[in-house]
Amino acid sequence: MSVFPKQMDTWQETVAVVQQYRDNSLDIDPPLSGIPLNLPSNVSEIPRKFLSAIELDITETPPEHLLEKLASGELSSVAVTQAFLRRAALAQRLTNCLTELLPRRALARAKELDDHLSQHGKPIGPLHGLPVSIKEQITLADHPLNYSYVSWVDNVPRHSAYLIDLLETAGAVIHARTTQPQLIMHLECASNLYGTTVNPFNCSLTSGGSSGGEGALLALKGSALGVGTDIGGSVRSPAANCGVWALRPTTGRVPMLGIDEDYIGQEAIRAVAGPMSTSFEGLRSFMRAVLRGRKPELKEPGLIPLGWRDDEAKSHFWSEEKGWRLKIGVMWDDGVVKPHPPVQRALRELVEALKEIDGVEIRDWEPYHHDQAWSIAASLYFPDGGADEERELRASGEPWLPLSRWIVKDNPFCKELGMHDLWDWTAKREQYRIKYASRWLETATGDDERGVPTGMVDVLLCPAGPGAAPPLENSKYWGYLAQWNVLDYPAAVFPVTTVDKGADKKDQSYRPRNEQDAFNHELYEPERYTDAPVGLQLVGRIYEDEKVLAALDFISSRIQLPLRKAT
Incomplete structure (x- = not known):
């Protein structure tokens, strides 16, 4: 009722x-x-x-x-x-x-x-x-x-x-x-x-x-x-x-x-x-x-019957013989949109701190066609071309808001898909997942006695977005986040620092790669982002949720997060 x-x-x-x-x-x-009616910018x-x-x-x-x-x-x-x-x-x-x-x-x-x-x-x-x-x-x-x-x-x-x-x-x-x-x-x-x-x-x-x-x-x-x-x-x-x-x-x-x-x-x-x-x-x-x-x-048969395997997570990184061993791949940039200076600094500072920890190995990670992942996601989010959303908004007469219009009406991938179109995009998703899994397998350094690859990167460290929190109505790049939804990889976000107007100067010489990159680059002015937190993201392979949290536990127990606040 x-x-x-x-x-x-x-x-x-x-x-x-x-x-x-x-x-x-x-x-x-x-x-x-x-409580005052006129509030400061930072509440x-x-x-x-x-x-x-x-x-x-x-x-x-x-x-x-x-x-x-x-x-x-x-x-x-x-x-x-x-x-x-x-x-x-x-x-x-x-x-x-x-x-x-x-x-x-x-x-x-x-x-x-x-x-x-x-x-x-x-x-x-x-x-x-x-x-x-x-x-x-x-x-x-x-x-x-x-x-x-x-x-x-x-x-x-x-x-x-x-x-x-x-x-x-x-x-x-x-x-x-x-x-x-x-x-x-x-x-x-x-x-x-x-x-x-x-x-x-x-x-x-x-x-x-x-x-x-x-x-x-x-x-x-x-x-x-x-x-x-x-x-x-x-x-x-x-x-x-x-x-x-x-x-x-x-x-x-x-x-x-x-x-x-x-x-x-x-x-x-x-x-x-x-x-x-x-x-x-x-x-x-x-x-x-x-x-x-x-x-x-x-009760919900679509769930994977894994339970929560906390007890097994530590064994990924620790043994009595070798102690702690954590291999972190670092993706500095997704190859599509370059992160703003505060995000670049957060990654640099955290990686430098990680290098000081015994048992941590850092490897650079080369992204694999992240623009392709977005085309898959943006095509599959609204397979009815946004008809359902259009119907619900029309039912009350409420207007489309700018970011709703952007993700549906201005989205070149948002189209009504026929049965074969849907099959085709789903097949592209599966092929992309296979190729990304192969990229991860390539980080192996050998095989064990059963032929199982060993020495692979355990988790990826990467930006959680192309900048700190964007100005209102400007969140138009999803690539650093939706990428892992397409792959269905578990991902954790954690606080690292805040924007520092002194340290995080805009690179005036930068020449954007594409339209999205240009939009993001133009958004950044240090003063606009005053006091904004900066978080990063830790990503694991499918069903390795416990491993992601175990790695984050290892990191956060050895490095005080956030690293520092801007002065």
Whole structure:
């Protein structure tokens, strides 16, 4: 049953009602007051002026330490949930990152968990009492699910996504739902329903997309662990832009039942759900909670029955005989669009730090036709030529936003595909995957006694985008992210540095290679990117999600991330 009136004359009236519903959900106790109307460009420090010392301490504690305190009873779930609700409400005021806050639902759940701990003396599961935020796209029973379409506002599902059931069984407290863009196909976060979500470190820049509300909320520590979806970079873009951590798992690892209902049957490039967090351990906690010993493939047969193989991951890099051995391929540039100076510096500084670690081997990685990967992705994202998107927007009369128009109407690859066309593009995808796998195999230095290649590069280190968070309405190069969706490789994003106006000068002598490169080059002026975080990406081969996180764990345990902040 819809929570909104059935008959509204215009899409603008619908938007007003939906935003009022969102604003009413921000009813927290005690209420926030005194927040100025005119905010600075960087709002990241404002929570320190409006939250209590206890609230700051709770919300700035990494999720792994919060979980320890919740499991022991040192902190109550109610107290932790109240703190995150207040900080999330403040984050909404500062960046416009929420579609809905869930105070009643969250506090009722928190009390249940506290009662359980009191009665049984042990936590209910590995995420006991931890507030978790979710992208609006991830179905929550009896709450509106609109996919950022005005025409979908009266859609209220009766059942939650299977992933929500798994998280709550593990003890999570779902406390906030976050924004996503129109079509859920921007590397930014703007819709007619909710407006634009901005970057908390520089409000003229994007928070990223499509899980951009999660990025902004986590950056402001209104959540410690969030869940987004990724079909072209949608958890990694906001993580890189907002200075947090994210994992795009291999397809078939994390349950998608009850998510992505608008794209059921689109199998060519599939979306995945993945964690975003304020810490590395948040990513691992999510994957363990959802997959370790849970056997979700019994309910969702499309999943790969791998479980979560943490115990095996260390063996990829460590042996008693040789100690730690980690071979990292470094892709400095994808050969299509050259990264901005802050990204180049982040890579250089991290590689130099890695070279100082015993057991780490660095090899340069030559990209293989990354422009071809984009032509495959852009052709397969909308095999109906965007007809479904056109229909949903026309149903309410809401206008196309600029980046929606860019990815559908201005996209030369977006065409209605006949059966044989679809087969042809899918075959091109498979051939490209085979060629890229061969490129990885070529890094082997020998074979073992069974003829299995050995000495290959373990993971790739590369940019997470062609720059730091772009100015609003300018996220038009997906290559550094969508590349790995085409290959279905797991990829983690992590914070490395911030833009340094002194160190990151624009190369005035650079001559762009192509139109996309020229557009990206012209975007960069150091002052425009003031305070912007810079993230990088670690990529592994298909189904080696655990290996990617093990490698990132190895790196982050030896190098303090981010490396430094601009002065």
